[in-house]
Amino acid sequence: MILGSRRFIHMGINYVVLPTFLVNKEASLKLQQSLMSAGVEFTGCAREGNRITVNRKAPFPLEVRVAAPISQPQPFGQILVLAPSSEWTLVNFCSDIEAIIQAFTETWPSQNRQIVSCDTTLRCLYQSTSEHAFQELWEKRLSQPPDSLSILERKVLGGGLRFVMPPKPGDPEPTQVEVKIESFLTDTKKIFVEVQFTWPAPQPRASFGPTKRLNQVNDYIVNQVHAFMKEEES
Numbered sequence: 326m327i328l329g330s331r332r333f334i335h336m337g338i339n340y341v342v343l344p345t346f347l348v349n350k351e352a353s354l355k356l357q358q359s360l361m362s363a364g365v366e367f368t369g370c371a372r373e374g375n376r377i378t379v380n381r382k383a384p385f386p387l388e389v390r391v392a393a394p395i396s397q398p399q400p401f402g403q404i405l406v407l408a409p410s411s412e413w414t415l416v417n418f419c420s421d422i423e424a425i426i427q428a429f430t431e432t433w434p435s436q437n438r439q440i441v442s443c444d445t446t447l448r449c450l451y452q453s454t455s456e457h458a459f460q461e462l463w464e465k466r467l468s469q470p471p472d473s474l475s476i477l478e479r480k481v482l483g484g485g486l487r488f489v490m491p492p493k494p495g496d497p498e499p500t501q502v503e504v505k506i507e508s509f510l511t512d513t514k515k516i517f518v519e520v521q522f523t524w525p526a527p528q529p530r531a532s533f534g535p536t537k538r539l540n541q542v543n544d545y546i547v548n549q550v551h552a553f554m555k556e557e558e559s
Contacts, residue, residue: 326461326516326554330452336408336418338535341441345393345400346433348375356391359428365421385417386410389425401441404429415447415543422535444523445538447546450509451516458508458516459483466554483508485517492525500524500541504550520546 346352353372360367360379367381367389376392388407394400406425408418455461462485463469474481485507492499501523509515522542 327452327454328551328554330450332411332450333413333415333447334409334411334450335446335448336413336415336539337406338422338443338445338538339405340403340443340533342402342404343439343441344435344437345402346435348372348377348391348393352432353377356428356432359431360389360425362431363424363428365424365428385412385421387421391429402433415539419536419539422539426533426535440524440528440533442523442525442527443538444521445535445542446519446521447539447542448517448519449546450512451518453508453514453516457513459485459513461516462486462506462508483510483513498524498528499526502545506550506554518546518550520550 350372353370356377356379357367357370367379367387368383369380371378375394376390379387379389379391381387386409388405388409390405390407391403392405393402404426406422408421453461455465459481460471463474464471485505487506488502488504490502490504492501503519503521503523505517505519507517509517520542522538522545524538
């Protein structure tokens with residue numbers, strides 16, 4: 326895996342919060358005004374029931390979803406921000422996320438808000454060092470002979486690895502980590518990497534801290550995932 330070839334293809338962060346908040350026409354207009362004041366450009370905003378969706382097509386595609394409640398009997402609120410495009414850099418996404426959270430808190434201020442859970446996902450593509458990315462994973466990283474897959478009696482188009490890891494014992498901000506390292510089916514010369522951090526425990530005094538959370542995921546990719554893939558060279 327050529328580490329210097331990394332390209333982001335998706336970034337996302339999702340919060341579930343208490344207390345819930347009222348989603349109506351007035352709140353929708355206030356959110357739009359707050360986003361503009363915070364410098365977040367968007368091309369469309371739609372309200373459907375208890376959900377508001379804000380979209381932007383260019384130059385950096387963006388989707389913001391705000392919903393409440395999302396479950397019963399305890400009515401939680403949700404803020405989800407997605408950047409499903411390769412045009413983004415992590416710095417740009419963090420900047421927009423900070424502004425979006427600012428707009429959200431201005432639209433629905435609360436003195437006793439707590440973050441019930443949060444998850445953050447980064448997806449990247451890398452150029453493989455092999456003709457086929459799965460060949461690199463299977464033969465180089467896992468040291469498996471090519472003919473060991475013949476027992477499946479079908480041609481293998483792709484595959485990969487998945488790791489699910491629980492929080493570390495004693496971690497003051499416990500995180501569950503999920504890592505996927507796979508051949509990219511639409512371009513088999515590329516390796517797809519997805520890392521998701523989940524903060525499953527309620528955080529009554531925690532700030533949204535999107536930049537810190539996103540950088541924590543990115544640091545894990547750069548330090549742990551890259552080191553894991555470099556083991557093939559040892």
